[in-house]
Amino acid sequence: MTIQSIRRRLLASLITTIIFLWLITALFVYQVASHEVEEIYDATLAQESRILATLMIHEIEEDEEVKETLQKLVAEAGEDVATRSSKFMEILHEFQSHESESEKDYLTLVPRDLVEGHRYESKIAFLIKGVNGKTYLRSNLPASFNDFKIGYNNFVVEDKAWRMFGLKESSGQFNVLVGELLSVREEIESEIVFNSLWPIIIALPLLGFIIWMMVGNGLKPLSTIADKVENRDPNSLDPISTEDVPSEVVPMVESLNHLFLKVHSALENERRFTADAAHELRTPLAALKTLAQAKSLSTEQAHKGFLDQVIRGVDRATHLLEQLLTLARMDSQSFDESHTHQVDLQQEAINVIAAIAGLALEKDIEISYDGPNDMVVVPGFSPAIQILLRNIIDNAIRYTPNNGEVTVKLVEQDSGARLEVHDTGPGIPESQQQGLYQRFRRGEDTKIQGSGLGLAIVKRIIDLHHATIEMENRENHGGLTVSVNFPGALTH
Incomplete structure (x- = not known):
């Protein structure tokens, strides 16, 4: 059998929930960070393109100014004078050399081994190219790349993915293309994910230990209760x-x-x-022992009388045992909705009257039923209700003198059903009625044999069925009326 640990279940649930929430948060942060990285780097590409375009325009304008100045000097001084001037010839030679160099495919940038830079330099490139196909400036962009598109575009050059931004100069003289390897962005995004992952990975064992201790501390009351139960008497x-x-x-x-x-x-x-x-x-057994001892000393003529007394003693002991066992069963019962069912009081009353009629005949007592012929149903436990009816009717027969009457009456009520048992016996003084529900309590002046358990059994069954019982002496007709009120009766 698997032993379920509350601490382990809580720990597993909390750790799983924390990891799940953290992964959701990390995914959200990654998506947001990736978007922001894309935005920032795209904005940087556009800004760099505009800066390069501005610098290039400034450079072209300076060249134009120098060229115009020289042409103006030549025009003013004349060709012979200008040729004879060594200083003028030096300036003109410099400009012509610059013009000649500009005809090359592109200018060379300062090598990285001469000036310390950043490791990302090789992953950033740009190209300035005139509309006539002339390349003004080119960085470490692969020589095989000469395509140009305005705006943002992705290209694959020599098996490497590039993110490019193309800008066309407003005067239409040249185009600027700035790009970077997409691996730069991927590396930054990976750094974000890693920097988000490693703290929780490192902290997870510590977090598990803290949760383990906190859960254990929270479960201390259970351990305290367990100790109390284990150490009690x-x-x-x-x-x-x-x-x-x-x-x-x-x-x-x-x-x-x-x-x-x-x-x-x-x-x-x-x-x-x-x-x-x-x-x-103890009492009936002692009586039987006394009778047996007396029998051994008696004459043959007295044997029959002793045997009759033994039979009556055995009957009393048997009745007592039956009542004791019934009371024990009732004491151990506790009814709820799962134990109860619909009991027909009308049918149960008739059945008990038929079963006990022999006792009434022995005393010439007239026993009758007065009530509806239809079913009167109450929620209850049929065997217990049979015992209740038998004890009440049996008491009525026992205490009713010969040639008397016992009537079992069933009355329907709005709140349930009322069962009444009338007899023509001596009745019971009101001062003694409540005490009769106690075990082995009998009327003070009674001479009828009994155990004093019948009404105790009746009271227990009534309590189990949430019913009530009443006793009332009949002033006009004499005798006693015992009434039991059952809740929830239905007539069919």
Whole structure:
């Protein structure tokens, strides 16, 4: 059997939730960061293109000014004078040399080994090219690349992906193309992901340890309760105090206390049953022993009388045992909706009357039923209701003198059903009625044989069915009326 650990389940749930939320957050941050990196780098490409275009325009304008100045000097001084002037010839030679160099494919940048730069330099390139095909300036962009498109575009050159921005100069003299390897952006995005990952990876064991300790500290009340239960006296069924118990644990403690109460009640019932049985059986057994001893000393003529007394003693002991066992069963019962079903009181009353009619005939007592012929249904436990009816009707027959009457009456009510048992016996003084529901309590002046358990059994069954019982002496007709009110009756 797998042992379920609350601490491990909480730890696994919390760690899983934290990792999941962190991954969602990291993914969101990565997407946002990637978008921002794209935006910033694209903006940088555009800005660099405009700066290069501005510088190129300035350079062209300077060349034009120098050329115009020289042409003006030549025009003013004349060709012979200008030729004879060594200084003028030096300036003219310089300009012509510059013009000649400009005819080359492109100018050479300062090599990286001469000036320390950044490692990303080789991943950034630009190209300035005239509309006539002349290349003004070119960096480390692969020589095989000569394509040009205005705006942002992606190109693959020599198996490398480039992000390009093309700008056409407003006067139409040249175009500027600035680009960078996409690996630059991918590297930065990877750095963002890595820098987001490694802290949580490093902190995860520490976080797990902290959560483990915190969960253990939160579960200490359970350990405290377990220690209280383990260290308590085995015979103690006192409830566990809910003081200083967390609200989440209170329902469990209350359920445990309820269980203790049930066990205590069951043990008390067992002890009471044992004590009652021992007490009540002592008298009839002692009487049987006395009769047996007397029989051994008696004459043959007295044997028959002794045997009759033994039979009556055995009958009393048998009746007592039946009542004790019934009471024990009732004490151990606790009904709920799963145990109950619809019980027809009308049919149950008729069945009990038929079963017990023999006792009434022995005393020439007229026993009758007065009530509806239709079903009168109440929620309950049929065997228990049969025992209740039998005990009430049996008492009525026992205490009714010969040639008397016993009537079982069933009355429908708005809130349920009322079962009445009328007899023509001596009745019971009101001062004694409540005490008769206690075990082994009988009327003070009664001479009828019995165990004193019948009404105790009846009271237990009534409590289990949430019913009520009443006793009332009949002033006009004499005798006693016992009424039982059942809730929730339905007539069919």
